[in-house]
Amino acid sequence: MEKAEGLATRLDRCRRCGAKTRKGSPCQCKPEPGQDRCKLHGGKSTGPKTEAIRESNRRRAQARREALQLAPL
Numbered sequence: 001m002e003k004a005e006g007l008a009t010r011l012d013r014c015r016r017c018g019a020k021t022r023k024g025s026p027c028q029c030k031p032e033p034g035q036d037r038c039k040l041h042g043g044k045s046t047g048p049k050t051e052a053i054r055e056s057n058r059r060r061a062q063a064r065r066e067a068l069q070l071a072p073l
């Protein structure tokens with residue numbers, strides 16, 4: 001038990017990506033400099049480049065929300 005607590009405190013102290021992994025646990029990778037996420041979870045991304053891309057993303061997100069509402073798991 002003591003060992004596990006020591007590990008948890010150490011992990012709390014240093015910043016971690018924290019994105020949800022496929023296992024459902026938080027990602028323990030180090031974030032990219034100046035980012036909140038590691039390179040595997042969008043830390044390399046600088047976001048959508050143009051308004052057209054932002055609009056496309058919005059539409060796809062909206063379509064996904066509607067699909068999930070119509071067919072809940």
Ligand SMILES: [Zn+2]
Nearest residue numbers: 017027038041
């Ligand atoms: Zn990550």
